Amino acid sequence: MKYDETGLRVRFNEVDSWGIVWHGHFISWFEVGRMALLGKFHLLPKDFTQMGYIAPVVDLKCVFKEPARLDEEILVRTTVLKPTKAALTFRFQVLRKSDGKLLASGEETQVLLTLDGRMLYIIPQNLRERLQPLFDYLEEPDSPA
Amino acid sequence: MSDALILELKKLIIETLKLEEVTPEEIKDDGQLFGEGLGLDSIDALELVVALEKIYGVVIPDSEVGERVFRSVKTLAQFVREQSKNSSQQSAISKGNKK
Numbered sequence: 001m002k003y004d005e006t007g008l009r010v011r012f013n014e015v016d017s018w019g020i021v022w023h024g025h026f027i028s029w030f031e032v033g034r035m036a037l038l039g040k041f042h043l044l045p046k047d048f049t050q051m052g053y054i055a056p057v058v059d060l061k062c063v064f065k066e067p068a069r070l071d072e073e074i075l076v077r078t079t080v081l082k083p084t085k086a087a088l089t090f091r092f093q094v095l096r097k098s099d100g101k102l103l104a105s106g107e108e109t110q111v112l113l114t115l116d117g118r119m120l121y122i123i124p125q126n127l128r129e130r131l132q133p134l135f136d137y138l139e140e141p142d143s144p145a
Numbered sequence: 146m147s148d149a150l151i152l153e154l155k156k157l158i159i160e161t162l163k164l165e166e167v168t169p170e171e172i173k174d175d176g177q178l179f180g181e182g183l184g185l186d187s188i189d190a191l192e193l194v195v196a197l198e199k200i201y202g203v204v205i206p207d208s209e210v211g212e213r214v215f216r217s218v219k220t221l222a223q224f225v226r227e228q229s230k231n232s233s234q235q236s237a238i239s240k241g242n243k244k
Contacts, residue, residue, distance in 0.1 A: 109188065121207050122194070122207075
């Protein structure tokens with residue numbers, strides 16, 4: 001399964017009094033990765049809303065391996081599992097760019113709701129069609145580094 | 146209502162959701178499945194919907210229907226029974242039309 005990759009640099013306001021990135025910021029970095037991937041396929045929250053859906057997060061986990069420090073360049077790698085039910089499960093890896101060290105990994109699940117708050121138990125056909133190019137992309141083999 | 150179907154559904158819930166510490170006897174026929182009671186959540190509902198469609202061919206499209214169907218094992222059994230009856234009637238009708 002392919003991971004999409006995007007970069008960021010640790011900002012001053014993300015570092016705590018111990019000189020390392022406060023753990024909660026890793027979650028917002030997941031969001032950076034998720035938006036970068038979904039944006040490529042016009043599947044941003046506004047696109048979901050236009051289709052008549054919202055996709056709230058119902059489950060989130062993060063495993064912290066190594067700290068990140070001020071000004072370090074970070075890579076956020078993101079993928080989505082092919083759905084077996086009416087939910088989207090994203091997986092993330094946060095790496096330090098300089099040595100490729102894995103700093104954290106995580107997973108997040110979103111369900112689908114209509115704009116009036118009805119939870120969908122089956123992915124509607126129009127959304128399934130819109131998601132297909134994303135899954136086709138993620139099934140492509142990773143290009144050699 | 147068939148006790149066999151109720152027992153089958155309890156086993157299906159346990160297996161699908163990997164509720165290893167729960168036995169079918171512990172799930173009450175009228176007991177709540179979500180929130181209080183068995184304490185299932187929205188992701189559990191999605192897993193159950195997939196299993197129910199695969200095994201019984203019944204479709205629960207959304208939470209509007211789900212809230213009614215997943216009230217208890219008894220209401221779930223009732224839904225499975227009704228839907229199965231409808232789909233066998235439908236297939237009898239379509240077979241009749243093909244003649």
